[in-house]
Amino acid sequence: MSVTAPPQPRPxxxxxxxxxxxxxxxxxxxxxxxxxxxxxxxxxxxxxxxPGLSAPAHIYAPAEDFWSYVGPLVFGTILAAVVALxxxxxxxxxxxxxISHYAPPRIAAPVAYxxxxxxxxxxxxxxxxxxxxxxxxxxxxxxxxxxxLGFLPFFAGPPSVTGRTMLTAGIVxxxxxxxxxxxxxxxxFAQTPRLxxxxxxxxxxxxxxxxxxxxxxxxxxxxxSAVMLGLGRALGETMAVAMVLSASxxxxxxxxxxxxxxxxxxxxxxxxxxxxxxxxxxLIATGLVLFAxxxxxxxxxxxxxxxxERNVAR
Amino acid sequence: xxxxxxxSDLNIYYGDFxxxxxxxxxxxxKAVTAFIGPSGCGKSTFLRTLxxxxxxxxxxxxxxxxxxxGQSLYDPAxxxxxxxxxxxxxxxxxxxxxxxxxxxxxIAGSKLNAKKxxxxxADAIVEKSLRGxxxxxxxxxxxxxxxMSLSGGQQQRLCIARAIAVEPEVLLxxxxxxxxxPISTSAIxxxxxxxxxxxxxxxxxxxxxxxxxxxxxxxxxxxxxxxQPGHLVEFNPTxxxxxxxxxxxxxxxxxxxFG
Numbered sequence: 225m226s227v228t229a230p231p232q233p234r235p236x237x238x239x240x241x242x243x244x245x246x247x248x249x250x251x252x253x254x255x256x257x258x259x260x261x262x263x264x265x266x267x268x269x270x271x272x273x274x275p276g277l278s279a280p281a282h283i284y285a286p287a288e289d290f291w292s293y294v295g296p297l298v299f300g301t302i303l304a305a306v307v308a309l310x311x312x313x314x315x316x317x318x319x320x321x322x323i324s325h326y327a328p329p330r331i332a333a334p335v336a337y338x339x340x341x342x343x344x345x346x347x348x349x350x351x352x353x354x355x356x357x358x359x360x361x362x363x364x365x366x367x368x369x370x371x372x373l374g375f376l377p378f379f380a381g382p383p384s385v386t387g388r389t390m391l392t393a394g395i396v397x398x399x400x401x402x403x404x405x406x407x408x409x410x411x412x413f414a415q416t417p418r419l420x421x422x423x424x425x426x427x428x429x430x431x432x433x434x435x436x437x438x439x440x441x442x443x444x445x446x447x448x449s450a451v452m453l454g455l456g457r458a459l460g461e462t463m464a465v466a467m468v469l470s471a472s473x474x475x476x477x478x479x480x481x482x483x484x485x486x487x488x489x490x491x492x493x494x495x496x497x498x499x500x501x502x503x504x505x506x507l508i509a510t511g512l513v514l515f516a517x518x519x520x521x522x523x524x525x526x527x528x529x530x531x532x533e534r535n536v537a538r
Numbered sequence: 539x540x541x542x543x544x545x546s547d548l549n550i551y552y553g554d555f556x557x558x559x560x561x562x563x564x565x566x567x568k569a570v571t572a573f574i575g576p577s578g579c580g581k582s583t584f585l586r587t588l589x590x591x592x593x594x595x596x597x598x599x600x601x602x603x604x605x606x607x608g609q610s611l612y613d614p615a616x617x618x619x620x621x622x623x624x625x626x627x628x629x630x631x632x633x634x635x636x637x638x639x640x641x642x643x644x645i646a647g648s649k650l651n652a653k654k655x656x657x658x659x660a661d662a663i664v665e666k667s668l669r670g671x672x673x674x675x676x677x678x679x680x681x682x683x684x685x686m687s688l689s690g691g692q693q694q695r696l697c698i699a700r701a702i703a704v705e706p707e708v709l710l711x712x713x714x715x716x717x718x719x720p721i722s723t724s725a726i727x728x729x730x731x732x733x734x735x736x737x738x739x740x741x742x743x744x745x746x747x748x749x750x751x752x753x754x755x756x757x758x759x760x761x762x763x764x765x766q767p768g769h770l771v772e773f774n775p776t777x778x779x780x781x782x783x784x785x786x787x788x789x790x791x792x793x794x795x796f797g
Contacts, residue, residue: 329596419633423697425594427704428623437646441637445656 269512275502276509277498283502286473299516300485302391303501305458306396307479312401313451319402320409322449325435336410342401351467354396359387359468366391367482377477384482386470391479397461401454408453412446416443445529452525457490459518466490488514492501540565540738541607541707544586547764550583550592557583557660557669561602563757570730572753572776574746575791578761578766581742582630582712588740589625589710617723623647625708631717632693634685634700642694644668645786647704663703672697672729691722698729702737709733711741715748727752739786746792749782758788766780 276283276291287293319339322495323332366389370381383389420438471486471494486494492507499507543565551560558580565571568674573581586592587600592610604611611621634643634690644664648655664681669675675693677688685696694714701709715723730752743749749756757773772785783789 322688416634419629420633420635422591422594422627422629423633423635423700424646426589426591426621426622426627426651427700428621429650431621433650435651437635441635444637 234332234469248427269508269515270440273505273509276505276507279506280463281502283506290509293473293506294373294488294513296475296485297488297510298513299475300419300471301483301487301489301514301517301518303390303477304393304397304487305455307390308397308401309451309455309461311395311398312405312454314448316405316454317409317447319406320413321435321439322431323410325431325439327457335342336407339403339406341478342399343407347400347461347463348467350396350400351464354392354464354468355388357397359389359392361387362392362395363387369480379478379519380478380484381480386474386482388470388484389480389496390484393465393484396468396480397458400458400461400464403453404457405450408450409443409447412443412450430500431526448525448529452522452529455521455525456518459487459521460514461487462489466493488517492505540567542738543708543740544603544605545588546603546605548587548600548604550580550587550600551598552595552606556767559762559769563770566755567738568734568736570734570752571755572756573740573759574601574744574749574756575768575771576761577744578677578768579761583768584759585710585712585740585742586627586710588707589627590621591627593618612613614697622652624706626706628694628697628709628711629712631714632697633688634688634693634696635695636684636686638685639682640668640677640685640688640696643685644699644703644749647700653741657698667699667703668696669670670702670733671695671770672732673699677714689722690708691725694718694722694726694730698726698733700752704731706728706737708738708740709735711739713742713744716744720783723748739762746780750776756780758783758785758791760787760791 242472252509279290281288282291284290319335323336323339325334353460363383363385366379366381366383366387369379370383374381416439420442421434423486424437427437450467469484469486469490470482471491472483474483474485476483488510492511495505496500539706545563545565548558548561550561551557562582573585574651575581579623583592587603588611588788590600592600606625624717633644634640638646641664644667645660646653646665647661654713656731665674668677673692673762677683677696680687684695688696694717698709715726718726721757730741733739734754741752753776755774756776756779758771758779759768761768772783773777774784774789779788780792783792789795
């Protein structure tokens with residue numbers, strides 16, 4: 225090695241290529257734009273909604289103040305989303321496993337395609353179908369639930385004669401979130417390293433045992449993200465719920481009766497058109513609450529995923 | 539416990555593609571049998587037919603007979619899951635279950651076989667298997683740590699412990715040292731020497747010195763020609779194979795004159 229190199233006058237500047245600079249700039253602009261849009265939505269909701277927090281009492285009728293007005297709506301939103309998740313998650317995981325691990329490729333591909341197509345159906349169509357077809361078709365099921373499981377608060381009844389109940393809304397929402405949870409779960413299931421699957425098979429695991437030993441542990445955090453995305457969609461869904469439910473401001477776990485709480489989003493959709501400015505401010509304030517609830521759910525989801533990943537990485 | 543394997547006229551296919559043709563051999567019980575040969579000649583494919591792991595690849599199938607102690611492996615009445623419980627396998631790259639502790643990794647196979655197990659029984663199996671894999675002294679104080687926290691060589695011994703925990707009759711090893719450093723390799727080779735007193739061991743290796751060191755008998759696989767299926771060129775006691783092989787092509791391969 226030469227030790228007599230002449231002293232460098234200054235360190236050479238790193239070469240910056242124009243392509244790199246343009247791409248970095250474009251990516252930065254895109255990221256900033258989305259942040260600004262989100263902030264803009266929040267500012268709009270805060271400014272326009274603030275008067276709604278302390279409007280004259282008659283605006284909140286039949287409730288008296290903002291929190292008793294929005295309370296049943298928050299409850300209805302979460303109840304509808306939870307019912308939808310309880311139905312959709314096992315279903316999605318089953319379909320995703322069928323596509324990734326059970327079905328022969330020539331069946332798996334069309335099934336996956338049809339599931340993805342479900343996501344493209346507009347929610348108004350689901351609402352129409354739910355309110356007209358599903359609601360009447362499901363009445364025998366609700367009668368059965370009332371007669372056999374009526375001791376549970378969820379099925380306390382009496383069963384609605386129209387069939388337009390929280391259970392119906394939950395089922396419609398479930399069908400709407402199945403595509404997204406299925407699509408993501410399918411991707412993570414399919415990415416399970418072959419090495420882990422073979423490790424389980426070589427120990428004499430059956431197909432199902434192999435899935436339990438190798439696929440589920442690997443896919444867990446991905447499936448949680450999928451469920452959280454589905455939950456986000458269920459929380460914010462407007463038209464389907466508005467078209468299915470005939471809402472009243474109640475808090476009840478009863479899923480099959482005539483009186484059902486509305487959700488925040490469906491309440492906004494069904495009242496916004498004929499609202500006075502005061503009422504509009506109130507509706508926007510409820511939108512702010514939905515914003516906060518969705519934010520909290522996403523935050524919780526990140527935390528859950530982060531924690532389970534840390535457990536694996538430990 | 540250990541069993542011998544008789545293979546006769548075995549053709550192995552991936553769909554319509556004939557990968558390995560006309561294999562005949564007898565693998566002795568309680569001995570180490572090594573397969574050598576250039577890449578892509580079908581050694582690993584053949585190994586995977588011995589515990590029916592070959593058929594987990596869609597379209598893969600075999601023709602011919604594999605008899606394990608007089609019982610045909612490919613009899614329609616035989617459940618491939620049961621076969622794999624009796625013929626264990628160790629893979630090229632260490633593959634402990636990533637979310638499981640060392641303890642749970644070792645006990646995973648036994649949990650599949652017997653649903654209910656007393657804690658003391660499980661403890662005994664874990665200790666016996668880890669001792670059998672020469673890993674006990676290194677991990678006995680951290681059995682609850684993830685299997686992935688071990689070094690590569692330790693992970694591979696953990697996989698061997700997992701395979702022998704279910705007390706298989708035969709142990710198949712598919713290039714078990716190819717991802718390991720020389721020290722870990724030597725630890726695994728020592729282990730193979732010890733294990734052969736209890737198990738029938740079949741090992742695929744790219745390393746001819748390794749075949750010479752660990753095996754009692756060696757099979758040399760090669761392609762008949764480019765694009766042709768692989769076949770078994772020669773199958774003989776290892777000492778004969780490495781000193782005075784029957785086939786000129788075996789000698790050419792072993793002395794490094796082709797490949």
